[in-house]
Amino acid sequence: QSALTQPASVSGSPGQSITISCTGTSSDIENHNFVFWYQQHPGKAPTLMIFEGSERPSGVSNRFSGSKSGNTASLTISGLQAEDEAHYYCCSFAGSGTWAFGGGTHLTVL
Amino acid sequence: QVQLVQSGAEVKKPGASVKVSCDASGYIFTDYYMHWVRQAPGQGPEWMGWINPNSGDTNYAQKFQGRVTMTRDTSITTAYMDLSRLRSDDTAVYYCARGRGVGTTGPIFDYWGQGTLVTVSS
Secondary structure: OOOEEOOOEEEEOOOOOEEEEEEOOOOOHHHOOOEEEEEEOOOOOOEEEEEOOOEOOOOOOOOEEEEEEOOEEEEEEOOOOHHHOEEEEEEEEOOOOOEEEEOOEEEEEO | OOEEEEOOOEEEOOOOOEEEEEEEEOOOHHHEEEEEEEEOOOOOEEEEEEEOOOOOOEEEOHHHOOOEEEEEEHHHOEEEEEEOOOOHHHOEEEEEEEEEEOOOOOOOOOOEOOOEEEEEOO
């Protein structure tokens, strides 16, 4: 199974917007519309933030949005808040009933 | 409300096996796939496989084939993950996570267990 590539870290100031990229291949992101994003605070289980590329589960702030172009998916967080500081992971269907995660991006709110 | 409650932490010696349980409640157990995901210290999540609780069908990540077995007991709505021939690099937090509804699209890993720390050390 493939592993998806994410930047190790990003940062932004409160109120700003940031975008986290997730690069895959034709085996996963490029040919499937099933990209998901998770937020994880230290010592906690991940929380689903975006599903199927751009959909938000109920209860997730509309400051979080997702998109995809070719083999790259993106998570954008607008109006950064201190509570957004966490690790973020992308996940994609990788064919044959399998799934792959990205290595994760740590977001620092300055 | 949906809850996934896992068994407690384990310490195992290299070469041993570990079995982690995941007790599901708050939804129809047989209507949703159950996945297992592990996370080594300081690393990202790693998908291990899934089980269809209705049929018992499984699909494992290539990396774990031959070492992992996922089962379920529908009478007590519990899923199990058994990992054999443990090595030190199997030290990780192991999570169960609810998958999609069988035959549907939509959210995946929308609910997670609290995690079970498995430590492999001689």
